[in-house]
Amino acid sequence: MILSINSNENMAVEQNLENLQGEKTPFDLLYSTESGFYKAYELQEIIGQGIASVVRKCLENETKHPYAVKIVDVTTERQSEKEAKLALEEALSEVKLLKKLSGHPSIVKLHDFYPTPTFLFIIFEFASEELFDKLNRAVKFGEKKTRHIMQQLFEGICFIHEKMIVHRDLKLENILVINGDRVVISDFGFAKQLKEGQLLKDLVGTPGYLAPETLRCQMNEDAKGYSLEVDNWALGVIMYTMLSGHAPFYHRQQLRMMRMIQEGKYEFKKELWEHISDGAKDLIQRLLTVPVSKRILSSESLKHPWMLSTADGENPSTISKWDPRRIFRIAQHSIRFLVRMTNSKSTTKLDEGEETRPRPYRSRSELSKNFFKFIF
Numbered sequence: 001m002i003l004s005i006n007s008n009e010n011m012a013v014e015q016n017l018e019n020l021q022g023e024k025t026p027f028d029l030l031y032s033t034e035s036g037f038y039k040a041y042e043l044q045e046i047i048g049q050g051i052a053s054v055v056r057k058c059l060e061n062e063t064k065h066p067y068a069v070k071i072v073d074v075t076t077e078r079q080s081e082k083e084a085k086l087a088l089e090e091a092l093s094e095v096k097l098l099k100k101l102s103g104h105p106s107i108v109k110l111h112d113f114y115p116t117p118t119f120l121f122i123i124f125e126f127a128s129e130e131l132f133d134k135l136n137r138a139v140k141f142g143e144k145k146t147r148h149i150m151q152q153l154f155e156g157i158c159f160i161h162e163k164m165i166v167h168r169d170l171k172l173e174n175i176l177v178i179n180g181d182r183v184v185i186s187d188f189g190f191a192k193q194l195k196e197g198q199l200l201k202d203l204v205g206t207p208g209y210l211a212p213e214t215l216r217c218q219m220n221e222d223a224k225g226y227s228l229e230v231d232n233w234a235l236g237v238i239m240y241t242m243l244s245g246h247a248p249f250y251h252r253q254q255l256r257m258m259r260m261i262q263e264g265k266y267e268f269k270k271e272l273w274e275h276i277s278d279g280a281k282d283l284i285q286r287l288l289t290v291p292v293s294k295r296i297l298s299s300e301s302l303k304h305p306w307m308l309s310t311a312d313g314e315n316p317s318t319i320s321k322w323d324p325r326r327i328f329r330i331a332q333h334s335i336r337f338l339v340r341m342t343n344s345k346s347t348t349k350l351d352e353g354e355e356t357r358p359r360p361y362r363s364r365s366e367l368s369k370n371f372f373k374f375i376f
Contacts, residue, residue, distance in 0.1 A: 037114040037121040041069065048130075052079060052087040057126065067111055068127065072120040090189040091120045097165055097188050106156030108176060108186040127176035127184070134177055140245035143280055144312035149175075149183055150239055151307065156185045157235065157298040161228045164194045170234035171209045172241065199225025207254075208247050209234040212262045212290050219262075229292045232301075236287025243280060244272045248288065264290040279306030 041058040048055035053072045060067060073079070074088040098110040112123035131149070135141065141149070153175065160167060167188065174187040190204045201217040203210075211233035213226040240248040248266035251257040260266065266288065268281055283306050286296035301307060 037069075037116075040112075041067070041123070043069070052083065053091075058123070066126040068124045070120075070122040070124065072122065073118070074120060075118050088120070091122065094188040094191065095122060097191050097193065100163055100193075101160060101165070101188075104156060104159045105182065106152045106184055107159065108184040124186070125178065125184075127178050127186075128180065129177050130173050131175035131177055131183060132172035135172060135242060135245070141242045142312050143243065143277060143306075144310075146239065146242045146280070147307060147309075148181075149242065150235070151302070152183050153185065153235055153238070154298040154301050154307070157231050158302070160185070160191075161231070161298065164196070164228075165191055166194060166200070166228045167191050167231050167234075168200075169205045169209075170231055170238065171206050172238060173206075175238070194227065199227055201225045205230075205234075207257070208249055209237050210261060212264065213292055215258055215262055226292075229295050229297075232287055232295055232298055235298065235301075236284055239280075239287065240266070240284050243276055243284075246272065248284075262290075264288055277306065277309075279304075279309060282306065 040062070041060055044057040044059065046054055046056050047068065053070055055068055055070050058067050058069045059065070070091075072087055072091040074084050074091075076084050079087070092115075095110065095113050098107070101107045102110060108127075109125040110122070111125060112121075114121040114123075153170075157167070157170075167185065168190040169187060170185070174185065176184050176186050178184055192200060194200075201223070203214060203218050205214065211226060211230040213223070214230055217223045217225060237248055240246075249257055249260045251260060268276075273281065283296070283301060283304050286304070287301070289295040296304070
């Protein structure tokens, strides 16, 4: 079965996606067949790896045009049946949502989709690199460059939110750089289509980018839940990091980092921020506002005086001394947390001495054991 996103049979594609996500178990619907993917594309080098997936560069045989293919493992060979089903559901949801969002320049373009009983092949436009890697080389960006990137991100999130979709995993690694100047939002595996007034409570995403209201859902059974606003918080984290080269919320002890996020406790250290304009700091403060009702929206951010300015602040410079708050991959794979904190008293069970690990993990089981040791 081949679903061609670029074909004129859009209604058929929608119907097939609905069938794949219907009442029957998805494994029953993915009948055994030789995938046409290998006939249409030539696999090349690995460019990324997730928990249940790998991303590789590929060439379309007919056009020789480069694309990126996300290959999602939906077998139970290296994961449990529950994990395989979850990986399948998230991948199918990503395809369906990206089709709804097609056409916007700040959203990664979905090119093709090949489901098989063992692997799903999701083909996207090819990106030269992640924004994370670009920033890591530069250490930090000037205000003009940051503004240009934030313009694209705000516009993309506005479009996503207009469709009542929340991304839930915005981070530097999920912002792709196309042809050096254009950036696109990618990885919609945790994205969710919301109904009017719907609030979510499940804890998904990447720790340093989680909004306070997301964490609050795991601390307090009576928490209201969260909605679209969590994406605006994550954009504040991204903007802060681009301008300073540091994450706003970081502590070697995980529990303290979570408390910093919940309290909105961060600072503009003089040595990093003295040459950054007050306008840039003001926009960050409005994005990293703990009360959801007072947090600035992406649509409002586009009208902020700093976004309308053309002035640039400090030029990027090299930090001579290593700083542990400097951005680096601390198990930055997105994870659906496998443990939940049922109330604030659960925090006493956390190990205050447990530190974050300096390398990415490769399995859900390793993540659950070694990253956030939340205990029921």
